[in-house]
Amino acid sequence: MRFLLILLSGLTSASMAFGAPSADEIMSRAYGLPKANDMSSTITMTLKQSGGVKTRTIKSSTRKTEAGNDSLAEFLSPADVSGTKFLTIGNKKEGDNQRLYLPALGKIRKIAASGKNGKFMGSDFTYYDMEEHSQEDFTFSSIGIDQLQTIRNGTSASIPCYVIQSVPKKTDSPYSKSILWVAEDDYFTYKSEMYDKSGALDKTILIQEVKTISGILVALKTVALSASGSSTAIQTADTVINGGVNPELFGIQYLEK
Amino acid sequence: MRFKICIVVDIIALIAFLNAAAAFASDITFSDKSLFEYFVPVIDFPNDTALTDYIRSPKLINNFGVDINSGNVKLVSHWDADLIFDSNNITNLVELIAEENYIEWNPSGMRLTIGNQVFTWGKADGINPTAQINRFDYRDPADISKLPAPSVLLSAYPASWISFDAVYMPFKQESLFPYDIASKIPQAFFNKHMVTNLSLDITSLNMATGSMGITSAAATADSVMSNSISYQDDVDLTKPVIAMRANIFTGPVDISFMYAYDIDQFYSPVIELEEYNPLPDSVQSNSINTAVNNAVSNGTIPNNPALIAQMKAALASNINQSAQRISSISLERKRIHRLGLDFKTAVGPVGLWGEACYSFGENPTFNDFSNRNPQLDWTAGFDFPFGPDGDWYINLQYTGTYVFDYDSAFFTDYPGGIPATNQTGNAAYMQEYYYRAFTQQLGNQFEGLTHGFVIRTQWPIFDESIIPSLTLSYFLPENYDQKEETRYGRGSVMADIKWRISDDLSVSLGTSLFCAIIKDTNGAILVDQNDPLGMFYHDSTAYLRLTYAWNFSPESHKE
Numbered sequence: 142m143r144f145l146l147i148l149l150s151g152l153t154s155a156s157m158a159f160g161a162p163s164a165d166e167i168m169s170r171a172y173g174l175p176k177a178n179d180m181s182s183t184i185t186m187t188l189k190q191s192g193g194v195k196t197r198t199i200k201s202s203t204r205k206t207e208a209g210n211d212s213l214a215e216f217l218s219p220a221d222v223s224g225t226k227f228l229t230i231g232n233k234k235e236g237d238n239q240r241l242y243l244p245a246l247g248k249i250r251k252i253a254a255s256g257k258n259g260k261f262m263g264s265d266f267t268y269y270d271m272e273e274h275s276q277e278d279f280t281f282s283s284i285g286i287d288q289l290q291t292i293r294n295g296t297s298a299s300i301p302c303y304v305i306q307s308v309p310k311k312t313d314s315p316y317s318k319s320i321l322w323v324a325e326d327d328y329f330t331y332k333s334e335m336y337d338k339s340g341a342l343d344k345t346i347l348i349q350e351v352k353t354i355s356g357i358l359v360a361l362k363t364v365a366l367s368a369s370g371s372s373t374a375i376q377t378a379d380t381v382i383n384g385g386v387n388p389e390l391f392g393i394q395y396l397e398k
Numbered sequence: 399m400r401f402k403i404c405i406v407v408d409i410i411a412l413i414a415f416l417n418a419a420a421a422f423a424s425d426i427t428f429s430d431k432s433l434f435e436y437f438v439p440v441i442d443f444p445n446d447t448a449l450t451d452y453i454r455s456p457k458l459i460n461n462f463g464v465d466i467n468s469g470n471v472k473l474v475s476h477w478d479a480d481l482i483f484d485s486n487n488i489t490n491l492v493e494l495i496a497e498e499n500y501i502e503w504n505p506s507g508m509r510l511t512i513g514n515q516v517f518t519w520g521k522a523d524g525i526n527p528t529a530q531i532n533r534f535d536y537r538d539p540a541d542i543s544k545l546p547a548p549s550v551l552l553s554a555y556p557a558s559w560i561s562f563d564a565v566y567m568p569f570k571q572e573s574l575f576p577y578d579i580a581s582k583i584p585q586a587f588f589n590k591h592m593v594t595n596l597s598l599d600i601t602s603l604n605m606a607t608g609s610m611g612i613t614s615a616a617a618t619a620d621s622v623m624s625n626s627i628s629y630q631d632d633v634d635l636t637k638p639v640i641a642m643r644a645n646i647f648t649g650p651v652d653i654s655f656m657y658a659y660d661i662d663q664f665y666s667p668v669i670e671l672e673e674y675n676p677l678p679d680s681v682q683s684n685s686i687n688t689a690v691n692n693a694v695s696n697g698t699i700p701n702n703p704a705l706i707a708q709m710k711a712a713l714a715s716n717i718n719q720s721a722q723r724i725s726s727i728s729l730e731r732k733r734i735h736r737l738g739l740d741f742k743t744a745v746g747p748v749g750l751w752g753e754a755c756y757s758f759g760e761n762p763t764f765n766d767f768s769n770r771n772p773q774l775d776w777t778a779g780f781d782f783p784f785g786p787d788g789d790w791y792i793n794l795q796y797t798g799t800y801v802f803d804y805d806s807a808f809f810t811d812y813p814g815g816i817p818a819t820n821q822t823g824n825a826a827y828m829q830e831y832y833y834r835a836f837t838q839q840l841g842n843q844f845e846g847l848t849h850g851f852v853i854r855t856q857w858p859i860f861d862e863s864i865i866p867s868l869t870l871s872y873f874l875p876e877n878y879d880q881k882e883e884t885r886y887g888r889g890s891v892m893a894d895i896k897w898r899i900s901d902d903l904s905v906s907l908g909t910s911l912f913c914a915i916i917k918d919t920n921g922a923i924l925v926d927q928n929d930p931l932g933m934f935y936h937d938s939t940a941y942l943r944l945t946y947a948w949n950f951s952p953e954s955h956k957e
Contacts, residue, residue, distance in 0.1 A: 188861075191861050191863065192862065192863025192864075192898065193863070193900060195900070195901050217951070219901035219902060220429060220430075220901070220902060220947035221431075221901065221902075221947050223429065223949045235649050235650075236649075238649055239744075246518055247516060247517075247518040248518040248520075248521075249652075250521070250742065251521070251647075251651075251742045251743065251749070252749060253748055253781075253782065260787050260788075260789065263789075263861065263862050267787075389506065392555065392558055393555060393561055393647055394509065394553075394555040394561070397553070398472065398504050398509070
């Protein structure tokens with residue numbers, strides 16, 4: 142669930158502006174936005190697909206450590222996955238350790254990392270979308286400026302944005318490039334267009350509502366619109382930032398609890 | 399009545415649970431999973447459409463439960479209320495099964511759980527040789543499940559990389575089998591083989607040596623005796639189960655070691671023999687008198703009263719053989735030790751695991767036919783996602799059982815499975831014969847080595863609203879007595895296509911096919927219906943399954 146840190150606090154921002162900061166400067170500010178050391182929230186994920194509308198509810202807890210980002214996702218609904226817990230212990234050097242507790246089996250399973258292109262919980266987000274990436278992993282260039290409509294701290298606003306092209310340096314990215322809309326005033330990334338390896342638009346990610354909590358911008362509503370016609374909306378609630386998440390949540394005992 | 403004890407324990411837990419519910423109602427979840435299954439036998443369709451016995455009967459299975467969390471205390475109460483529409487057993491239409499019902503206390507660094515529990519030890523996927531503490535429900539080979547047992551679990555978490563589990567189970571009830579164990583012991587073994595008519599013909603007499611030439615012909619009949627089979631008490635408080643496990647969690651690999659002071663889920667026979675005379679006195683005296691009289695009449699022997707008396711005594715002595723037959727069999731579930739090891743790791747997108755368990759009795763003398771020999775069960779496998787977006791999945795396992803010094807010479811030593819006629823009065827010989835006939839079979843040991851593979855794969859399509867899946871298994875028996883048959887293997891095919899109408903509701907169509915093939919002594923290729931999997935051949939079915947599940951937490955609906 143590292144994606145929460147990313148989607149909610151805008152770590153993947155990118156920027157540019159004419160006669161103003163360069164694309165790299167904008168992205169440095171975007172990446173430099175204050176980040177949560179720990180966060181907990183309840184997430185409702187609504188998937189609109191050819192098979193109908195599906196809803197998943199997840200209780201999420203994350204924290205930053207020296208080794209990486211730890212996260213715990215507890216599935217509250219639907220009934221067939223309720224009680225499932227997904228624990229990631231971040232390890233930047235050796236790779237993350239991921240374990241899944243399945244209540245139907247009553248056991249903890251060490252699981253292999255899914256392919257970066259794999260869908261997270263069948264949604265329009267890939268595991269790659271959820272990962273935290275470094276500014277150094279991309280090459281940025283400015284495209285122009287644009288206006289975006291969003292809700293910020295409860296007020297609807299039209300926000301001037303730098304439009305930045307981001308090209309991944311690593312070949313393991315499922316995308317050939319991304320186009321990012323980074324607000325001129327708060328350097329938060331409000332929109333991302335992701336293009337597949339063939340250069341076609343794969344999906345658009347929109348931050349439709351943000352709120353400043355404990356001095357950190359948090360996305361309350363995010364929507365991913367896939368070119369295939371499906372969409373996934375993520376709504377967060379009960380968000381607590383730097384509230385001191387119980388470290389025992391990130392242990393084996395809590396998984397078995 | 400087999401659930402009587404569990405239900406008593408559960409009612410106590412339920413009372414505690416309800417009291418606690420009133421106090422802790424702030425974090426409570428109600429859940430239900432209902433499942434309806436309808437089967438059509440496929441092997442002899444349309445001649446065989448009988449929906450009888452557990453495996454074929456339409457079922458409405460309803461699992462409902464309440465979970466309450468309050469701080470470090472958790473209460474769980476889950477029950478099964480099932481309707482089994484077995485037209486042959488309509489009096490047992492309703493099955494009320496106490497599923498997991500326990501109270502858990504979770505202070506920092508430890509966990510104490512008391513109540514009806516299932517222990518899912520082992521890191522392998524689905525086939526877990528180390529998960530032997532609970533008893534099993536074997537009635538449906540497509541859905542073998544563990545049955546909860548009253549027990550205490552104490553877990554300790556001294557560091558993030560290690561934990562320990564200790565289990566105490568005051569008794570272990572018998573598993574549920576698709577057949578009556580006693581049916582595996584033929585009635586003929588209890589019967590007395592009695593001579594009803596004996597025809598003797600004295601053909602010569604050597605007066606110098608006293609030797610006689612005799613031919614004989616006998617008519618026999620079995621004297622049907624009562625089938626005296628008794629079972630060990632289902633609840634035996636003198637035989638608790640104790641098990642321990644250490645779990646190590648490292649970055650590259652998770653490893654567990656386990657030991658269980660267990661009770662065997664299968665039965666071992668304790669056989670008592672009795673000696674009897676297969677030749678009744680009246681038949682004996684009639685046949686001797688007739689033979690001697692005939693020999694006097696035709697001049698084979700002289701008409702000398704003293705000699706005739708001597709000859710009658712000699713004949714009686716010679717033809718009066720005793721025999722040994724089973725008088726009673728006590729079926730006992732003996733103490734068994736288990737040592738287990740399992741691991742799980744991941745290499746890129748591939749999960750890898752291995753698991754093994756060595757089981758041995760308290761008297762593991764390899765030549766003691768009254769006890770089964772130790773056995774090693776293992777599985778090793780891997781899984782990985784594939785296909786579009788990695789949504790598809792495949793899981794392959796190699797699994798097997800090796801029985802140390804398996805007795806594979808029964809039909810060699812006893813041609814046709816029959817003891818030597820001149821040894822039927824030898825108590826030691828017959829005792830060994832009977833143990834060799836039953837001990838391994840009742841203990842589910844049918845060959846010295848059984849190994850094979852299980853492949854499971856699924857390919858969700860249309861945003862996972864349609865989920866086709868296929869499970870194939872094949873096992874090759876080796877190191878068995880080939881005097882009677884040649885076994886080509888046993889296997890199953892389970893194909894299913896699920897339509898997820900919504901998150902809560904799904905409909906599945908599928909089939910479960912079981913088979914075991916042998917070549918008999920005449921060279922005929924047959925389905926072996928005595929095989930542990932082949933016995934379900936005629937219970938291969940196609941099915942329709944509807945599943946509906948929901949959960950509700952008042953806390954999450956407060957807003």
